[in-house]
Amino acid sequence: MTGLSNPEETGGVLMPNLIAHKGLKTYQPNENEIITMQHSLRNLNHVEILSVFSSFGVKLVKTIKKRSELVKFIERSFQQGKLSEEIYIAIREKAFNPELNVSDGFYMAFDEKLSLDKSQVISYIQLWNKEYKEFEENNVSYSSKIELIKYYPHKVILLVTRLQDKFAFDKSSMYSTKYTEEHQLLVEIHFKEEIIYFQTSNSTKYKVIRTIVQNFISIIVEKESVKLFSPKMTKRLSFTYKEGENVAEQHSNVNPNTVKLLDLLYDLDKEGSNFSDLECKDITFDHEDAKKKQKRLRRARINTQNYGGGDLLATDSVKGLILNGRTILRMEFSLYYNEETSPEEFKKHAIVAGINSNNQDGFRIYIKNNDNSLKNTLNSAYIDLKDAFIANYANGNLRNEEKIKSILGLDSSE
Structure with missing residues (x-):
């Protein structure tokens, strides 16, 4: 037997039919596993439960809408030996180790x-x-x-x-x-x-x-x-010495960590990427006297709300801090993830992501959205974020140097 067959009635409620993937084999759980399944289901919401079955190619006919009825049906089916051990383990892991499914x-x-x-x-x-x-x-x-x-x-x-x-x-x-x-x-x-x-x-x-x-x-x-x-995100901008001008000094002032971080951001927003319309919403810089040890002096936070919205990287204030050698420690940014729904159609999803580059325990990248109904999409978006970071980190060159110079007003060609 590979799955649950005919619909059955429990308590006068018509339960959904489960059609299992051919590769799944049912088994008879012991008492401890039954108790654990009951505990696991109580820790998950309706969408999270459905997502587990969906990941195994198991279709649930949506004849019932209430979570309580779905939980009752799964518990009964599990006790009767109509579910696979793989599904049981996946539900248990999702309930008690959510870290295996985070963006x-x-x-x-x-x-x-x-x-x-x-x-x-x-x-x-x-x-x-x-x-x-x-x-x-x-x-x-x-x-x-x-x-x-x-x-x-x-x-x-x-x-x-x-x-x-x-x-x-x-x-x-x-x-x-x-x-x-x-x-x-x-x-x-x-x-x-x-x-x-x-x-x-x-x-x-x-x-x-x-x-x-x-x-x-x-x-x-x-x-x-x-x-x-922690990955060393450092790269200096190249520059052209010009007699009688101060271009070289301005270029050398820009912090190498900030340069590489901007290079990564613009990688996400370039043609061929699955992301678009990137806007920086929140930036934390180090203190202007980085040698000071007091933690309360180490950070200067700027939020887009202070400027009436828009991209912080386009503001003169943020550009000035970057040109003065301040280091970006953390930033949050909004952007669209373009999910392909057909060969010629894409669906845009607005996401908020963040980067922490000043953590001695490691470089951190996260997606802030927590909509469970979009979990698969968010996971796909995070994979693309992760791959973009790793590729950019491994590349010894700046991929977007001219754009960085242009944004900061350091166009040496003038």
């Missing part, structure tokens, strides 16, 4: 040459899970697991898990209870670009998984410790 993430770089075929990746994972999965940090013991999700010649996608036993004291029974805390993230290691992507919006989970990935790469390259660092 957000941290990026770290490394300086090691990696070139691994699939068999080598599998061998290193097996070695890790056999000999290195148990480790100690700050006198606390942990266990870990690495799974290969997908292999490509230029990158691998891993599911990395860290487990830690913890205790809770129940005053009513006067006994302690032992439970396991789990942190789990999807991680991409890009070989050629020497960059790692951690899919999460949770900095705590990111930090604990980062340690495992760092140690895993150390095993591969046979070093005691591999250094991971």
Whole structure:
């Protein structure tokens, strides 16, 4: 049996017919799995539940509209052994590990040459899970697991898990209870670009998984410790010396980090990109005296509302700060994601995205929208954002130098 067949009535309500993908096999869950399924469904909304089934090619005939009726039907079907284990696991993961499905993430770089075929990746994972999965940090013991999700010649996608036993004291029974805390993230290691992507919006989970990935790469390259660092987004503008003019000084004043960040932004807004109509809405600069240690002096935030809307990069105030060597630490921007609905038609989706380039824990890119009904579209948009960043980071040249010069009024051709 590969799925749920005929509609059935429960409590006088006609339940929808589920047509499962041919590759799914049903199974009979145990009591713990049934309880976990009930708990999972209570943590998800209607759209999130439907999205899980949709991801497996399972169609739900929408004869009922209420979430409560859908949950009741899924619980009953699961108890009767009419759902696959894959769907159960996906619902559980979506309910208790939402970090596996976020349009957000941290990026770290490394300086090691990696070139691994699939068999080598599998061998290193097996070695890790056999000999290195148990480790100690700050006198606390942990266990870990690495799974290969997908292999490509230029990158691998891993599911990395860290487990830690913890205790809770129940005053009513006067006994302690032992439970396991789990942190789990999807991680991409890009070989050629020497960059790692951690899919999460949770900095705590990111930090604990980062340690495992760092140690895993150390095993591969046979070093005691591999250094991971925030991607260096630095590139200076070229310039032309002109006798009697101050062009050279102005060019050299522009912060290299800001130059590369602007280069990335304009990559998103150029012909051939799936994005368009980019406008910067919020910028945080460093303090004009960057040597000062006080955190309250480190930032100067400018919001588009202060200027009546529009693109902040087009304002003289922001241009002036950039030309004076101020560093962009964070920015948020609006843009349209152009989703192809047919070979000749596109649907525009307005999104708000952000970049944090001053995080010592890693470079962060995120999409701020949280509309669950557009989750698949937002995920696609984030993949394009991520790919654009990695390609731009790996490219040693500025792709949009003339546009940056023009925007800042540094057109050396005049």
